[in-house]
Amino acid sequence: MGQSDGPRGTQGAGSGLPSGRSTRCIALIGPFLSGKTTLLDAILARTGGVARAGRVADKSTVGDGSPEARAHGMSVQLNIADAEFLGDSFTFIDCPGSIEFQHEGALALTACDAAVVVSEPDPKRVPALQVILKQLEDRGIPHILFLNKIDACETPIRDIVPALQPASTKPLVLRQIPIWENGVATGFIDLALERAFLFRKDAPSEMVEIKPNDLSREKEARFHMLEQLADYDDTLMEQLLSDVAPDKELVFSDLVREFSDGLICPVLLGSAERGHGILRLLKALRHEVPFVESTAQRLGVDGAKSAAYVLKTLHTGHGGKLSIARVLSGDVPDGATVTGGEAVEERVAGVFGLKGEETLKKAAARAGDLVALGRLDGVKTGDTISAEKGGVAAIAAPDVPEPVLVSGIGLKDRKDEVKLSAALGKLVDEDPSLVVEHAGETHQVLLKGQGEMHLRVAFERLARKYGVVVERRKRQVPYKETIRKPIEIRGRHKKQSGGHGQFGDVLIDIAPLPRGSGFTFNDTITGGVVPKQFIPSVEIGVSDYMKTGPLGFPVVDVAVTLKDGSFHTVDSSDMAFRQAGRLAMSEGMPKCQPVLLEPVMAVDIAVPSEATARVNGMISQRRGQILGFDARPGWPGWDVVSAHIPDSEIEDLIVELRSATTGVGTYTASFHHLAELTGRLADQVLASHREAAE
Template sequence: MDQSNGSETGGRRGNGTRCVAIVGPYLCGKTTLLEAILARTGAVPRQRKTSDPNSIGDASPEARAHGMSVSANIADTTYLDDQFTFIDCPGSIEFQHESSLALTICDAAIVVCEPDTKRLPALQLILKQLDDRGIPHFLFLNKIDSFMTPVRDIIPMLQPASVKPLVLRQIPIWENGVATGFVDLASERAYVYREQDTSEIIELPTGLKDRESEARYQMLEQLADYDDELLEQLLSDVEPSRDRVFDDLSEDLRKGVICPVLLGSAEHGNGINRLLKALRHEVPAVAKTAQRLGVADTDSAAFIFKTVHSPHGGKMSVARVLTGSLTDGAVLRGAQGQEERISGLFRLMGEDTTKCDAAAAGDTVGLGRVDGLATGETVTTSKTPVVQIEAPEPPQPVYGTGLGLKDCKDEVKLTTALGKLMEEDPSLQVEHSRDTNQIVLLGQGEMHLRVALERLERKFSVAVDRIKRQIAYKETVRKPTEIRGRHKKQSGGHGQFGDVVIEISPQPRGTGFSFNEKITGGAVPKQFIPSVEIGVKDFMQRGPLGFPVVDISVTLKDGSYHSVDSSDMAFRQAARLAMADGMPKCSPVLLEPIMAVSIAVPSEATAKVNGMIPQRRGQILGYDARPGWPGWDVLEAHIPAAEMEDLIIELRSATAGVGSYSARFDHLAELTGKLADHAITDQMHATA
């Protein structure tokens, strides 16, 4: 086995199960690494491919259908008597919120990546999140068998993605252009790879001694930046002990001042044992994580980072116990003091669950039917409130689709199912638009929504059609007019009579609606004036162009009444008639919503995005460096809402999948010509 120095053999027992996230850019081999780890530790009989029907990772039907991770996969295993939970997180930016929630409770993370400059922005997104949240992390350079660039050149290439120094801990052994093994710079031992098996120790190749000495000294220099005694030894040409080197690597990782870099090939099972040894001896225990999260030792606390609904099993909340312990049947208290009794405690292995009686600090388990507890809550078994761990906020939606039921009988079921869907994935939102009378599902991209709707049908048996999202156009007027509206009806007994004269005037954009009255001599009795305003507002819900009316002023100037036949309803109807006759004479015009958009992109893509905005009828307001993000820019622009529908798709295409934006309504602007004609025609068809 690839052994290290004698100080490692004791392990770190008694620290509870350690939880490690596997993260990295899309298609870098995260799930393959999970399968390799499970095979090497004996959790599964052999290493499976993600396409295998019995793989642990990507086991959901949606993940298999699309060939990508779409949710966090959780698996427990044991290595040299130490317990580990691995959480394989999705790589696509569209599913990053689930990763963010899982990272909250992890002791450390393995960042899987390839030596590809095109992946640097995606790698930077991940490393920055880990740095900002103080999560210790390793970099695992995967697919070493396909490296085209020397490792000594790869590290400087990747360094701009990390604010922490990347500390290379291994160098590869090459034979005829093939990586056949590696040298561990800490232990100064050489290993040769064995396909899907533990590496074997060999003599350090003669031709590699100079390179090994150079790389080891560089590693020690980086460690000496945080250890004065080590620095003195290097300056005095004193060789530090291996124990000291390993201690420094462990301490610096836990402090979060370095990012160690290991090499391997997940597909061939190379470098897995060395990675596991590093995790075993250097990843902090759950107590350290609880301290980082502000949870006191005296608390009994667990954090719910995932919710799963199944058609037959009901709701299961996935939580990690940070302090104390949980037992089946225990009563949990949530953030608002609500109490829920655990109805089943489960160990997790991908999609499979196994019942258990108790969970100790460090364990990650499923909690059965604690329906009143939500994702992102910190729960406790004690009667005193527990400090709530700060959960990451869901990102703002950037893509949406209208929903239409295939079966009208599913209307009630749809509302319930969407609620459960959002509980599983808080980065989804549902909008019930009054202006467009549409149900809109909002999320992080086209694939995100596609997977959500597939789950909606598979889990909750609700099938929907995707409908083009309608824009909340408004209309207003350009010039004033004065008009009379009279409602007179006689049909035996009391009749109906209402008569009003109103003035309709435009108001400045964004002012809204105002109603005034200038009645003299009691032409319209005071008790009927509120009904006139109600009648005006009735009409304003759908003006002559077919859209809600805004930014107008209506003044009641005159009218008449009948002592017997006048009523609230008659004056309300008279006001409607006056508006219907008067609005077309006021030069009505369509208004479209304009969004204030902040677009964040790598600097090399700024010019491309600058070209995209005018093509969408947008106006560039300016751009600047993104604060705290070296090599990124933020562009500010105004873009019509009608042009935003597929912006995120084009943006990510131009930025290797990492571009993002936030948008908010800014103002309404006049829309004329063919675009206005199309909007009016579409509205007529929609309401026909």
């Protein structure tokens, strides 16, 4: 557990495993702009995988190699690279930090052995950290908190860690304290080793003696760390109470056990950009992260059978479909027949290691490996695949978050419709948090996602990868209309043009119904004035008209009763009475005081408690009705505000919500009821509708 370098490892997918142990898979996860991609490059530089670490600002990192990531200066999909350190092999998965792309990370975490949560040492990060730490805690994934950019920290670490503690239900156990010089962190003291180290840029830290003026800080911080560990170890607790100096081996074994059991969250310090603290982090991962067997057990995988979890799907121009999978038990050789979701059987057409955007051919994947498997067309993200006949029990994939932003899709060239459909299918295959919907009422194709940047990147990928350039269009709100007063009206369809004519005559009553009643059709015909066989045709004619009322929208909450009529023995027909029913509606409905109806949604908004007052203001500004708020179950320091908000006012709610909550607020919405819309707003809707129809 010492800090000496030992032999430098070599990085590369497909490298041998001198130790004979399986590759461990580590997720790098954390809030947006915390430095995860920079940390990945720093790890690769320290382990010999790259000659020198790249910089996000220079667009030279191994991760974020896609044009979209480069253009926006942020991770928009998983970055994967293998590394070897002191004979042990690791696969690192750099997960996007923006909440709009976090489902990528959630899927990857399922099959990871541990996670490094990267965060700046800033109490303002608590809400974003809480979102990340909660999913790790709920899923039992061991995790370390790496406080990045420590060289720029101006607040004492003894104040930072308690300020961040509300983000975690597990104790944040500080493993190091910084060495300060003129207000700058120049090194750290390892509390378990009781040794001091000075940072050296892009080089291993230098071990030095602990200065006398740092000894009291070190002893106080170490005792606090031991107290936290002793909460889960009676022997250590007895030694502390008896003022017996605990054996270092006991301290290290407690750190390993309590971390791997998910009882604590160790806290390490460093600066990824300067390469500080990377070696200490790698050593902690090497000694403390459990192997794939523990992960398989956590996921309920039968270790005697072959099983792999598909955490990502990619469609490539040269290699076709690639399924990124972590092998949890057994082997998956090239050419093997595997059983996937819904018992589909597929043949593996290539096994590839991954390094950023590169793929490297492998003969087989064994337990612990994270690889790309070629051309498993019937396998999707979240599936469990197996080389066993009949497959194995499926691993539970995380729930897909509900979409919070919607955009209409417009084609410049209708000839691209088939091409668009195929491209959207691949887009959703790659990213299950995108949803494509064909809105029947408004006849729009809609793309739904997790935010503005999420949708923007999706449209950019459509153009770049699939050659489909589309126009983003405003989603049309599915307005309806109804009536306020009843009327009795006659509709007569009479036409003579040689031979048999057409004749249908009906008297109908049109009346409003209570909101939410829909549409009803009845008849009170007596004496056969309208033959029974023609009555259904009248209903069809009425229903035809209901699709577009006098205001231009579908009609709801109306009752129509056929009361009287007449027929001709020769000229009456189904079509004639259908036309008569439609004529009666078209003449009567405009006289029934038609009124516009707008959909109102039941919305639950989840935010940190300090943002609740601002959310209440947003709801009021959007013509919403606040129903109340309550504590968010299982989320200390969060509220859920319930409200009714018109559908037309929700379009950009997520943008304002994220702005007010440092990017963590979210909501769910479902249709609740229709409400009358009158006055200036109704006039604007009708004018816009008429303009679009012209």
